[in-house]
Amino acid sequence: MSGVLNKFLSNEEGSASRNFLLSAMFWSLLGMGAGVFASMEFYNPDLVHNIPQFSMPHLRMWHVNAVTIGWLSMGYIGSVFHMVPTLCKNKLFSERLGNFTMWAWNLLMVGAICTLLNGNTEGREYAELGAVLDCMAAVALCTVTFNVLMTVAHRRVKKLYVSLWYFLGSLFWFPLVYIIGQRTFVFLPGLNDAIIGWFYGHNILGMWFTTIGVGIMYYLLPRYTQAPLYSHGLSMLGFWGIALFYAPTGTHHILQSPVPEWLKAIAVISSIFLLVPVLTVLTNFFMTMKGKWGQGADDLPLRFAMTSALFYLMTCLQGPFQATRWINWYLHFTQWVVGHAHAALLGAFSFILTSAIYYALPRLTGREWHSQSLIRLHYWLKFIGFLIMYFSLTVAGLIQSAGWAMGIPVDQWSNTLYPYWFVRAISGVMIVTGQAIFCYNAFRSLYTPSPVAVTAKTREVKV
Amino acid sequence: MNGYGYRLGAIGIISTFFIIIFSTVLMPMVLFRPDPTVTRNDYDAEGKIGDPRRGRRIYIREGCFYCHTQFTRLQDREYGPLVKAGDYVYETPHQLGTARTGPDLTNEGGKFPSEWQKAHLIQPRAVKPGSIMPSFSYLSDRDMNDLVCYLQTLGNKRTVHKYVEAPDEYQVTTPVGFALHERKHVDTNSDAAANAGRGIFTQNCAACHGLEALGNGPNSISLTKKPANFTRPFYKQYSDEMWFYRVSEGVVGTRMPRFNLILTEEERWYVVAYLKTLPKDAEVTVDKLDQLDKVEQIRLPKLSKQQYEPHSGGDH
Numbered sequence: 001m002s003g004v005l006n007k008f009l010s011n012e013e014g015s016a017s018r019n020f021l022l023s024a025m026f027w028s029l030l031g032m033g034a035g036v037f038a039s040m041e042f043y044n045p046d047l048v049h050n051i052p053q054f055s056m057p058h059l060r061m062w063h064v065n066a067v068t069i070g071w072l073s074m075g076y077i078g079s080v081f082h083m084v085p086t087l088c089k090n091k092l093f094s095e096r097l098g099n100f101t102m103w104a105w106n107l108l109m110v111g112a113i114c115t116l117l118n119g120n121t122e123g124r125e126y127a128e129l130g131a132v133l134d135c136m137a138a139v140a141l142c143t144v145t146f147n148v149l150m151t152v153a154h155r156r157v158k159k160l161y162v163s164l165w166y167f168l169g170s171l172f173w174f175p176l177v178y179i180i181g182q183r184t185f186v187f188l189p190g191l192n193d194a195i196i197g198w199f200y201g202h203n204i205l206g207m208w209f210t211t212i213g214v215g216i217m218y219y220l221l222p223r224y225t226q227a228p229l230y231s232h233g234l235s236m237l238g239f240w241g242i243a244l245f246y247a248p249t250g251t252h253h254i255l256q257s258p259v260p261e262w263l264k265a266i267a268v269i270s271s272i273f274l275l276v277p278v279l280t281v282l283t284n285f286f287m288t289m290k291g292k293w294g295q296g297a298d299d300l301p302l303r304f305a306m307t308s309a310l311f312y313l314m315t316c317l318q319g320p321f322q323a324t325r326w327i328n329w330y331l332h333f334t335q336w337v338v339g340h341a342h343a344a345l346l347g348a349f350s351f352i353l354t355s356a357i358y359y360a361l362p363r364l365t366g367r368e369w370h371s372q373s374l375i376r377l378h379y380w381l382k383f384i385g386f387l388i389m390y391f392s393l394t395v396a397g398l399i400q401s402a403g404w405a406m407g408i409p410v411d412q413w414s415n416t417l418y419p420y421w422f423v424r425a426i427s428g429v430m431i432v433t434g435q436a437i438f439c440y441n442a443f444r445s446l447y448t449p450s451p452v453a454v455t456a457k458t459r460e461v462k463v
Numbered sequence: 464m465n466g467y468g469y470r471l472g473a474i475g476i477i478s479t480f481f482i483i484i485f486s487t488v489l490m491p492m493v494l495f496r497p498d499p500t501v502t503r504n505d506y507d508a509e510g511k512i513g514d515p516r517r518g519r520r521i522y523i524r525e526g527c528f529y530c531h532t533q534f535t536r537l538q539d540r541e542y543g544p545l546v547k548a549g550d551y552v553y554e555t556p557h558q559l560g561t562a563r564t565g566p567d568l569t570n571e572g573g574k575f576p577s578e579w580q581k582a583h584l585i586q587p588r589a590v591k592p593g594s595i596m597p598s599f600s601y602l603s604d605r606d607m608n609d610l611v612c613y614l615q616t617l618g619n620k621r622t623v624h625k626y627v628e629a630p631d632e633y634q635v636t637t638p639v640g641f642a643l644h645e646r647k648h649v650d651t652n653s654d655a656a657a658n659a660g661r662g663i664f665t666q667n668c669a670a671c672h673g674l675e676a677l678g679n680g681p682n683s684i685s686l687t688k689k690p691a692n693f694t695r696p697f698y699k700q701y702s703d704e705m706w707f708y709r710v711s712e713g714v715v716g717t718r719m720p721r722f723n724l725i726l727t728e729e730e731r732w733y734v735v736a737y738l739k740t741l742p743k744d745a746e747v748t749v750d751k752l753d754q755l756d757k758v759e760q761i762r763l764p765k766l767s768k769q770q771y772e773p774h775s776g777g778d779h
Contacts, residue, residue: 057527123528189553190553191548250487334562405538409715411716
């Protein structure tokens with residue numbers, strides 16, 4: 001009995017973190033694969049017939065949920081479970097609880113793939129999961145928060161490093177944002193539903209993916225470069241800036257619908273104010289990297305992190321720009337916005353998560369990566385693939401914008417988008433191939449006997 | 464820093480968060496409560512072919528809102544009247560949408576006949592060449608009817624029911640259109656006129672539309688947007704004016720030319736007479752949604768690729 005217990009709810013140090021990271025990689029393949037499949041259906045709408053599960057909208061639902069709830073969130077929690085104990089110089093409060101959360105989360109993802117591909121959805125963008133799955137996610141999130149809080153409470157260092165601020169902040173407010181945003185058991189009037197929907201839709205990004213991602217970056221950069229952080233004060237300014245200005249921006253997604261003007265004004269103003277924390281955070285990163293950019297040539301995980309920071313800069317300059325009324329008037333409803341969303345989730349946060357996995361897995365398992373060349377290949381496939389995707393979507397978005405702005409019926413310009421759909425599908429194939437190589441590399445490193453001696457340090461406990 | 468600093472920090476995080484929740488979540492709930500307007504959707508289609516409320520659930524289930532929006536903006540043209548805040552009071556979950564890969568559906572009801580909507584759901588490219596909408600041929604008859612019924616209720620309080628109709632210049636109600644009808648001496652319902660029209664059709668239209676008007680003429684091989692198949696049932700709902708308008712002014716965005724530059728008015732009326740005699744796929748057609756339950760269930764022919772896209776290689 002205890003054997004079975006130890007197998008499924010292992011108490012081994014670092015097992016929860018490792019299991020979360022590996023599950024994240026598994027779901028990323030299914031999620032990104034669905035994205036590519038859907039993008040091919042944009043180019044050839046008759047690719048599949050009469051299979052509801054492979055219909056484009058169903059694939060899209062699953063794609064969005066798999067990459068956000070599956071790949072990014074699970075990966076983030078895995079990274080947090082690795083980084084928080086290291087920063088507190090102790091062990092995770094309960095590995096068993098962590099593993100239990102991991103199983104619950106995987107069960108949630110199985111439920112998600114079964115329901116979403118069949119169209120069992122709540123019909124709310126980014127909150128598609130049904131009531132049962134919503135509750136599971138909320139409970140799992142609270143469990144994670146509890147585990148991390150208890151770890152921090154039992155810490156052996158006095159000072160909280162800035163990453164911990166980010167992790168604790170996110171783990172405090174994200175469960176609340178999630179519970180408010182899902183609107184599982186409430187039926188609000190249409191536009192109020194939309195206001196809360198976009199409060200959630202934007203804050204799953206702003207108070208979860210951004211804040212944990214930035215926290216991971218603060219953790220990784222000083223370690224990669226062996227240099228102290230440029231400024232602790234600046235990092236605190238960035239943290240409070242994000243906490244203040246990110247949350248009210250949601251309404252900029254429905255700027256031209258008949259919601260109250262004062263709400264729109266708050267959203268637009270805080271969107272522009274977001275430049276403050278973003279530039280603070282990035283100044284801190286870039287000053288920490290000062291004189292050390294060359295290290296990215298050899299240190300591949302560092303290269304992923306650097307790329308992530310640059311894409312983060314790009315996304316966050318784009319965001320306030322397109323949240324202003326005049327630009328939104330022109331660009332709303334188009335693929336430009338889809339390109340922007342991919343820049344944030346794929347360009348910035350997927351890259352930093354990949355970097356964290358490349359950093360953490362050897363330290364969790366004591367095994368070096370099977371092949372540096374495969375990491376290099378992964379980097380270039382994902383980097384070039386992302387750039388192609390971003391620019392094809394952006395150009396397609398500008399064509400659509402022109403069409404809508406000039407009032408030309410859709411069917412007269414939709415044909416001109418075919419080249420961009422095609423290029424987008426190609427870029428998707430590149431990204432998924434990169435991700436598959438990543439997973440293969442991890443599999444070879446972990447589950448085949450290594451010919452080389454194990455050189456990776458186990459978890460070092462110094463800040 | 465002392466231990467007190469962290470407590471201050473924690474209080475800071477919590478209070479910041481709740482201030483924001485208060486201002487952007489709770490305040491709109493309290494302050495923003497628009498009254499329901501008369502133009503809101505009441506899901507009341509005259510005489511049901513289906514249940515519009517269930518249709519809305521199908522709309523959500525099939526994820527239509529990922530590509531179709533349901534709110535018109537000031538700068539949108541051809542999507543009907545602007546929406547008001549009160550139009551959405553009973554719309555939950557909201558279907559405002561975020562991206563327009565396809566057209567806006569705010570005022571979709573009555574824009575097209577129900578048969579057209581059904582054919583479009585089964586194979587969008589059969590009725591809208593070049594469309595990239597996925598085929599929803601897997602929907603059951605009941606689902607399809609409900610969904611179409613829901614689509615027909617959209618904006619039904621905002622716009623007058625109007626199927627595809629020629630512009631005002633072609634209607635008798637305007638001076639220009641009146642003059643056009645004054646000049647017309649062709650009886651478009653007569654066999655003689657249709658016979659005359661057949662020759663003109665063979666010479667001018669068959670190259671693309673095919674001798675049997677199935678949209679499979681030799682030129683259609685090279686066209687990205689395939690020519691129309693005139694035997695589709697909803698073409699039986701075209702009025703004479705609509706046919707005349709299409710033949711005269713062509714279809715913008717396709718290779719369909721403006722035949723008012725090529726044919727005389729008289730010749731165009733002859734073509735119209737011929738087009739009206741073309742065999743139909745299904746005999747039963749109705750003009751209004753509310754008559755649909757009085758006729759037999761309309762069954763669209765079994766979908767074969769050959770029929771809709773004759774030159775795509777076929778699947779048999």
